[in-house]
Amino acid sequence: MAQVKQYVNLPGATGVVGPTISFRVYANQVPNVHPGDRVDWWIEANPANMDLKYQSTAERTQLAHGPLPGVTSGTNHYFDNTLTLTQIGGDKYVVKASRDGQRANFKPSDEYETWRKLYYSVWWSHPESLAMFNGVEARWQDAFKRGFLELERKATQATLTPAYEARLDYRSLGRQFTGAGAHDWPFMNGGPGALMNLRNGGGNPAGATLSDKPLHMALLVVPDLYWTQLERMTFDPTTTVAGSTPTYNRIFPDPQLGGQWLWTAQASWSGAGATDVRGYFTYTVGWPTQINWDLRPLAGLTPYLAGAPGRNFRLDFAYIYRPPIGGFSWGNFSVAACTNMPENQVLQALTHEMGHAAGQAVQQEPLYNVGTGAALGTFETNPNWYNDPYGGSGPHCHINAILTPDPTTSSRQIYIWGGGAQMCPMFYMLNNDSDPDHFCAFCLPRIKRRDLRTPTGAAGTWNDFG
Ligand SMILES: [Zn+2]
Numbered sequence: 069m070a071q072v073k074q075y076v077n078l079p080g081a082t083g084v085v086g087p088t089i090s091f092r093v094y095a096n097q098v099p100n101v102h103p104g105d106r107v108d109w110w111i112e113a114n115p116a117n118m119d120l121k122y123q124s125t126a127e128r129t130q131l132a133h134g135p136l137p138g139v140t141s142g143t144n145h146y147f148d149n150t151l152t153l154t155q156i157g158g159d160k161y162v163v164k165a166s167r168d169g170q171r172a173n174f175k176p177s178d179e180y181e182t183w184r185k186l187y188y189s190v191w192w193s194h195p196e197s198l199a200m201f202n203g204v205e206a207r208w209q210d211a212f213k214r215g216f217l218e219l220e221r222k223a224t225q226a227t228l229t230p231a232y233e234a235r236l237d238y239r240s241l242g243r244q245f246t247g248a249g250a251h252d253w254p255f256m257n258g259g260p261g262a263l264m265n266l267r268n269g270g271g272n273p274a275g276a277t278l279s280d281k282p283l284h285m286a287l288l289v290v291p292d293l294y295w296t297q298l299e300r301m302t303f304d305p306t307t308t309v310a311g312s313t314p315t316y317n318r319i320f321p322d323p324q325l326g327g328q329w330l331w332t333a334q335a336s337w338s339g340a341g342a343t344d345v346r347g348y349f350t351y352t353v354g355w356p357t358q359i360n361w362d363l364r365p366l367a368g369l370t371p372y373l374a375g376a377p378g379r380n381f382r383l384d385f386a387y388i389y390r391p392p393i394g395g396f397s398w399g400n401f402s403v404a405a406c407t408n409m410p411e412n413q414v415l416q417a418l419t420h421e422m423g424h425a426a427g428q429a430v431q432q433e434p435l436y437n438v439g440t441g442a443a444l445g446t447f448e449t450n451p452n453w454y455n456d457p458y459g460g461s462g463p464h465c466h467i468n469a470i471l472t473p474d475p476t477t478s479s480r481q482i483y484i485w486g487g488g489a490q491m492c493p494m495f496y497m498l499n500n501d502s503d504p505d506h507f508c509a510f511c512l513p514r515i516k517r518r519d520l521r522t523p524t525g526a527a528g529t530w531n532d533f534g
């Protein structure tokens with residue numbers, strides 16, 4: 069009996085590709101069977117297969133039919149059946165056929181082991197990044213092989229322009245400010261200074277098109293990366309002509325704006341329209357950083373406020389900052405900062421971002437009746453799942469981490485390593501205390517259970533870029 073790796077998520081219905089396998093047995097291949105007899109079929113599932121409580125009836129491995137008579141064609145007499153395999157990875161099945169009522173004497177099929185495959189292409193912005201990626205690629209692939217997901221590299225190419233520190237805004241500042249339109253991904257629009265030329269959500273139609281969509285990941289490796297964001301603050305009404313406000317964000321003087329760190333700053337009061345006051349702002353770097361303004365020299369404002377009791381004005385500004393990131397995943401695009409970090413952190417970034425692309429980390433999974441496959445209406449909750457208020461952005465895994473006070477999060481707490489066993493690569497932050505290529509005991513089975521026919525990233529669809 070041969071062992072067959074069957075790639076159940078790939079489209080197709082022949083060979084080792086696709087979830088369906090057609091069987092045909094001839095009368096002389098099944099013990100004691102003759103034309104006119106019925107042949108019985110059944111599935112022998114490996115006892116170590118995934119618990120059926122995670123699968124509905126339709127999702128389970130199944131045969132098209134049970135015992136049936138065969139078909140005579142010329143001098144042949146044969147019996148057909150079709151096996152449809154689960155999308156879960158790592159299950160093993162054998163199909164057996166016997167004369168109906170005589171299961172002790174059977175003809176077994178090969179043993180089918182369920183695998184999934186995704187493709188990726190690598191863009192690199194600096195030779196250091198490519199060398200680092202090549203060095204950790206095998207361990208990165210192995211992390212997913214343990215979840216019966218095979219990653220296959222399709223292409224490798226330099227970015228359109230080289231970059232050591234790459235600015236990877238998903239939304240240009242103008243769009244952030246007005247809130248208009250979808251993300252525009254300026255770094256991948258193929259224009260001047262762009263790193264890539266990728267079709268993006270239907271836009272940029274001149275972009276390169278990845279093969280094998282929607283199963284193809286675009287992976288960008290760079291030595292260092294950042295993105296820029298706007299934070300808008302409004303004081304209305306206010307009488308504070310000279311004041312300050314704290315921020316834990318890292319303020320960014322934007323070279324594309326001549327070093328400006330304020331996108332806009334306006335004071336408005338009765339009798340005066342919105343007046344540009346960017347020149348009256350400074351900031352003092354610290355923890356927190358202080359954003360300061362002094363509008364006392366501004367013509368008209370101070371006399372206006374002093375003119376009558378109860379007078380006030382509106383102050384409205386938006387400043388540019390760069391959040392700390394080590395990588396991110398959006399649909400089938402993923403980026404990891406590489407060469408400026410220790411190798412294990414590079415590996416964690418790659419595993420983590422591909423993990424998001426493969427559906428990590430999940431909070432709840434629906435449960436089914438093991439016998440009937442009917443939905444129970446209840447869910448299994450991942451005890452290590454958590455979200456943005458405890459560090460990072462997006463769902464993550466906190467195994468072997470503890471909460472500690474932190475003023476920068478909305479919960480005023482953040483997860484850090486607890487000092488014991490290593491953490492999962494799906495921890496929110498790159499660190500030296502995670503096992504970079506081993507998903508934890510909660511995340512790894514989830515990779516096996518993920519249906520990867522139409523993979524969905526943490527924050528978008530797999531098919532966005534290509
Ligand atoms: Zn993440």
Ligand SMILES: [Zn+2]
Pocket residue numbers: 452465466467492493494507508509510511512
């Ligand atoms: Zn985990």
